[in-house]
Amino acid sequence: MDADHLSRRLATVARYIPQGSRLADIGTDHAYLPVNLLKRGIIAGGVAGEVVRGPFENAQHEIQREGFSDRLTARLANGLQAIEPGDHVDTVAIAGMGGTLITNILTQDFDRLAGVTRLVLQPNVSANQIRQFLMTHGFKLVAEEILAEDGHIYEVLVADRTTETVSYTADELRFGPFLLAAPNDAFIAKWQHEAQRTREVLQQMQGAKQVPTAKVAALTAELHQIEEVLAHARA
Numbered sequence: 001m002d003a004d005h006l007s008r009r010l011a012t013v014a015r016y017i018p019q020g021s022r023l024a025d026i027g028t029d030h031a032y033l034p035v036n037l038l039k040r041g042i043i044a045g046g047v048a049g050e051v052v053r054g055p056f057e058n059a060q061h062e063i064q065r066e067g068f069s070d071r072l073t074a075r076l077a078n079g080l081q082a083i084e085p086g087d088h089v090d091t092v093a094i095a096g097m098g099g100t101l102i103t104n105i106l107t108q109d110f111d112r113l114a115g116v117t118r119l120v121l122q123p124n125v126s127a128n129q130i131r132q133f134l135m136t137h138g139f140k141l142v143a144e145e146i147l148a149e150d151g152h153i154y155e156v157l158v159a160d161r162t163t164e165t166v167s168y169t170a171d172e173l174r175f176g177p178f179l180l181a182a183p184n185d186a187f188i189a190k191w192q193h194e195a196q197r198t199r200e201v202l203q204q205m206q207g208a209k210q211v212p213t214a215k216v217a218a219l220t221a222e223l224h225q226i227e228e229v230l231a232h233a234r235a
């Protein structure tokens with residue numbers, strides 16, 4: 001992968017970055033995403049944030065090599081601290097991390113999102129935590145994607161700022177409102193895998209000397225929830 005050839009995962013993230021926006025790509029690594037978007041004339045500019053020095057230097061090098069230092073700033077910073085008021089950032093992308101880390105990043109310096117109207121988030125796991133965050137922090141999902149690449153399944157969540165009250169059901173938080181409404185092969189594969197994993201854990205628990213009954217009950221309920229959604233998805 002490079003800035004001219006994004007992975008399918010990052011290309012999906014890129015599709016949801018609005019034309020003319022000012023982007024903060026948090027956890028940018030090589031800055032392939034913002035450099036690709038600049039090369040294609042999609043973003044006006046922005047910030048490439050990284051908390052680790054090695055990837056930060058990769059980003060700096062890539063930006064200089066492509067001649068974008070006047071429009072894209074690499075910053076060594078933790079999460080949203082990479083965003084400064086003078087950047088006029090209106091869109092934030094956070095890709096390639098777990099949902100818990102993405103949620104922590106968004107929560108820790110929430111005030112830095114003051115001018116931000118769109119979030120494009122790509123959790124590798126635990127997307128439910130991000131949906132819960134969006135619902136309680138004035139953002140509304142406007143699109144979701146799920147895709148398989150190189151043996152992994154990825155979700156992409158796109159959310160816009162809203163003044164509406166947003167409320168997702170337990171199923172929507174877990175599976176995603178848009179993904180539930182139009183389940184594709186990747187969705188089915190992901191949840192079949194989750195169901196199988198849950199069955200295995202349950203079997204181990206039930207074979208234990210002291211069966212943890214509360215945990216078994218909670219996992220059994222989760223398994224039923226998944227099986228029900230899968231039954232509808234295949235129907």
Ligand code: SAM
Nearest residue numbers: 026027028029049050051052055078079095096
């Ligand atoms: N976003 C790129 C992508 O999707 O291909 C790179 C993903 S890479 C797996 C995750 C990157 O996030 C790493 O370079 C890591 O150093 C960075 N990172 C992790 N926690 C961070 C934080 N709190 N603030 C900024 N960057 C962070």
